[in-house]
Amino acid sequence: MIRTLAGVAMLSGLLVVLTYQWTLPRITENKRLAVQRAVFKVIPGITAHAAFRLDADGLTRVNEADATGTLVYAGYDQAGQLKGMAAEAAARGYQDVIRILYGYSPSCECITGITILQSTETPGLGDKIGTDPKFLANFTALDARLNTGRTALQHAIVTVKHGKKTEPWQIDAISGATISSKAIGKMLNDSTQTLLPRLAGRTDQLRRQP
Amino acid sequence: MAADPKPAQPITMDTFLDGVWRENPVFVMLLGMCPVLAVTNSVANAIAMGLATTFVLLCSSALVSLLRNAIPKQVRIATYIVIIATFVTIVDYVIQAISLDLYNALGAFIQLIVVNCIILGRAEAYASRHRMTASLVNSLGMGAGFSLALLCLGSVRELLGNGTLLGFAVFGERFQPWSIMILPPGGFFVLGAWLLLFAWLKERKARAAQKGERIHGT
Numbered sequence: 537m538i539r540t541l542a543g544v545a546m547l548s549g550l551l552v553v554l555t556y557q558w559t560l561p562r563i564t565e566n567k568r569l570a571v572q573r574a575v576f577k578v579i580p581g582i583t584a585h586a587a588f589r590l591d592a593d594g595l596t597r598v599n600e601a602d603a604t605g606t607l608v609y610a611g612y613d614q615a616g617q618l619k620g621m622a623a624e625a626a627a628r629g630y631q632d633v634i635r636i637l638y639g640y641s642p643s644c645e646c647i648t649g650i651t652i653l654q655s656t657e658t659p660g661l662g663d664k665i666g667t668d669p670k671f672l673a674n675f676t677a678l679d680a681r682l683n684t685g686r687t688a689l690q691h692a693i694v695t696v697k698h699g700k701k702t703e704p705w706q707i708d709a710i711s712g713a714t715i716s717s718k719a720i721g722k723m724l725n726d727s728t729q730t731l732l733p734r735l736a737g738r739t740d741q742l743r744r745q746p
Numbered sequence: 747m748a749a750d751p752k753p754a755q756p757i758t759m760d761t762f763l764d765g766v767w768r769e770n771p772v773f774v775m776l777l778g779m780c781p782v783l784a785v786t787n788s789v790a791n792a793i794a795m796g797l798a799t800t801f802v803l804l805c806s807s808a809l810v811s812l813l814r815n816a817i818p819k820q821v822r823i824a825t826y827i828v829i830i831a832t833f834v835t836i837v838d839y840v841i842q843a844i845s846l847d848l849y850n851a852l853g854a855f856i857q858l859i860v861v862n863c864i865i866l867g868r869a870e871a872y873a874s875r876h877r878m879t880a881s882l883v884n885s886l887g888m889g890a891g892f893s894l895a896l897l898c899l900g901s902v903r904e905l906l907g908n909g910t911l912l913g914f915a916v917f918g919e920r921f922q923p924w925s926i927m928i929l930p931p932g933g934f935f936v937l938g939a940w941l942l943l944f945a946w947l948k949e950r951k952a953r954a955a956q957k958g959e960r961i962h963g964t
Contacts, residue, residue: 567846
């Protein structure tokens with residue numbers, strides 16, 4: 537019995553690993569294309585974008601096809617002026633990790649849009665985070681101002697119960713999809729709290745289209 | 747190794763057609779209702795789901811049938827689930843490699859193929875008792891029947907709910923789509939209508955047979 541079970545388990549492990557290895561390059565390429573499309577969606581009114589890696593030395597221009605690490609996408613309008621930045625955020629949702637891309641505008645210091653990159657939330661309930669127009673309206677100008685010391689957000693981004701939103705840094709949850717809505721609030725807060733203070737002194741580098 | 751409980755039956759057209767018509771998993775056995783209702787809001791989703799399920803069904807039936815004499819009876823269900831889950835994971839990766847949009851459209855239902863009772867049912871009721879070729883033909887029929895049923899629902903729902911078929915507009919500009927058809931309630935309405943049609947066909951056939959008997963009987 538043990539031999540059969542071990543044999544079946546090993547065979548299945550082998551098959552899964554082989555498929556994983558075989559499909560990995562295609563999946564990464566697909567994900568890159570999806571991010572590219574998403575950048576145009578979350579920063580309104582841009583015609584071009586460039587990817588930068590943010591590390592201890594600051595921002596470096598990278599080729600997004602083979603870049604790793606924390607990436608920031610800068611979006612430019614027709615005149616080559618910086619319109620906004622976009623970055624990925626992720627947190628655990630109800631089913632699995634939800635990955636989103638959000639746009640940030642330095643002029644209003646607010647989040648200008650989000651789009652779902654990956655989610656397996658419950659169809660009809662949790663998956664509304666990507667489609668419900670009322671929920672997405674939270675992110676047309678979500679307050680993400682930094683405090684005076686530029687070390688953290690002035691007001692942490694939080695998800696509040698449906699219909700209880702009073703402040704511009706609050707997210708109005710979808711009723712029936714509280715866990716998924718909270719995950720979005722958490723990932724936006726985590727990502728902006730770490731990313732924006734690090735970006736604060738460095739936006740000049742992004743100002744003009746490279 | 748124990749011999750097969752039954753002598754090998756010849757593979758006939760019925761081995762295949764059972765799944766498509768007489769034992770259609772959706773319209774006759776009412777199995778696997780979860781994906782049937784959930785992902786049939788467009789023809790493309792229905793086809794993708796049908797193909798994915800058929801692939802898992804074929805591969806797991808083949809493997810179960812191949813190992814049928816080696817799998818101990820006490821742990822057979824666990825073994826079947828491991829085998830099915832393997833192929834579902836493979837399908838999951840392959841769909842991600844083909845198109846992320848399709849992957850997102852099918853959502854959690856790809857992973858849920860693991861618990862689709864058509865597949866476990868085939869493994870338990872057929873593949874574990876028959877030779878590999880017979881199991882393959884039978885599960886191909888079941889897969890075809892399942893895909894056909896998904897297609898029946900998907901085409902009606904997309905046509906009425908969106909006015910399109912595979913994304914191509916069928917009706918003119920003035921068509922007002924019945925949005926409810928692509929929403930969850932539409933799935934129940936359309937499934938109900940198809941079941942009604944099949945029940946009516948069956949009843950009519952039975953009545954015709956009865957009538958025939960009476961005529962021949964006199």
